[in-house]
Amino acid sequence: MDIQKHWFQRLALFLCLLCCSPAALLARPVPGRAQTAAAGVAPSVQVDRLAAVEQAAADAKSSADNAWMLVSAALVLLMTGPGLALFYGGLVRKKNVLSIMMQSFAMMAVITVVWAIVGYSLAFGSGYSFIGGLHNIFLRGVGLQPDPAYAATIPSQTYMVYQLMFAIITPALITGAFAERMKFSAMLLFLTLWSLCVYDPMAHMVWGKGGLLNAALGGRFPILDFAGGTVVHVTSGVSALVCALYLGKRLGYPREAMPPHSVVLSFIGACLLWVGWFGFNAGSALASGTLATSAFVATHFGAAAAVVGWSGAEWIRNGKPSALGAISGAVAGLVAITPAAGFVSPMSALVIGLIAGVFCFWMVTVVKSRFSYDDSLDAFGVHGAGGTIGALLTGVFASSAINPIFKDAHGNVLPSGLLEGNAHQILNQLMGVAVAWTIAIVGTLILLKFVDLVIGLRVSEDHETQGLDLSQHGEEGYYWETSA
């Protein structure tokens, strides 16, 4: 309320000044008055007036940025529920539809609580190169004033809640790898710990104050990751692969047919993901200016080109372009453009999307069947592979004309990516990818082992055959009514 009142006062002041200014201009030509003004009160009045106008302009910008960032935060939440829940829900068998949706939904609740208590502080509090400190636990010091280190025009709480939505979707992405066979309790414990031990450190390294890989705040290895190619997609995708290998295959895989029970649900989910991704990437500009537009356009172009890439490859290989292929291609493109959006031109986005579409198609069709791991819903094939290729291609295509992120001591803009002559950036990107792969593999292995010892990861064979909806939740997604 106070903030609102304050804002109204400023607006009223601004409007008053606006009404007065023509009068002031008219008054100027009268010589006598001008002289008295010059001799007396006018300078300080003018200074005050100028300050008031500057303040009003800053407030207007702040309001505009805040509006976009709150909408973006809501869009990113929309990606998890219903976007990802529907996308994954359609891909599993009928008997597991609620279990996979519940896993995404549980992240919306549990990660929020953990984030408020300690997660935000570990990721974004000041601290060390690898992880933030405990200064902001229980959101201490995270109020309605901006934190200029992160975003100078939006309240810290807007920034905090926007970042929370990323922390929610990242572990939810992993659920695709162990779908249809993990205990709900084990999933809760594992992903909560994963969020604290893998996501928060990685987010801190890339985006946090003093982070090892932070390009904007002078990290040791400045990697370009606009919206989370490494932080979100490489960490979740690689962890997904580790989960698939550790848990083993579903009963009957690959002998039994396990086609998606409803590509229709997945289709709706993928379309919601695409829309939500505008909040994810364009929102990562942390303001509503031109950079947001650039990221928005790149995001859309990347997704579209990847659909063309995936569907084209599938058409050539299988003779038909499937709906599931087209939507999978869109998600692959969105993943790959995530680190690049906000650094690359629209044409580069098309190239990145096209490459990612073909590459991820090859990963989930050829590579997965050759190595025969049961990454049930292709969390690794799409997010791990797409995130990695996207992070590396960002180092190739990043343009200082789109985002002048590197500057020398005199403020002159330095080249960003390989195509501009900054070959070294490829090494930085490789470093970022290597760190993400390492923390994901090591962290996930340790946590899986721990949770396996404490409560056990897999459901019993009987429960797996029965389906997780019944065995874990005591309900069915599609209840068979025997009496009308």
Place this chain on the structure above:
Amino acid sequence: MTKVEAVIQTSKLDAVKEALHEVGVEGMTVLEARGHGRQKGHTEFYRGREYTVDLIPKIKIEMVLADDMVEKTVQAIATAARTGKIGDGKIFLSKVDDAIRIRNDERGDGAL
């Protein structure tokens, strides 16, 4: 009393129903079914995995008729359901001992 079971293409249900109505068949039970005869299935691809679908969706119509109705009913079904391609289905006939109307315990042809 004869039981007629006809397995037909799903797209032919309306035509068969209409033909049955024209020859005077008053009751039937329709089931959604899956199966195959000599017709083999098709393949589907989901993210590169190939699935052979050999159980194809069909419609099964069941009815029990007085014996004098059977021949014209069979003709009506066969004519209406025929496309001339493999997969048109089959009609099976079998003898039925009795029929009982649940509402009033009526038995035999009168219960049909």
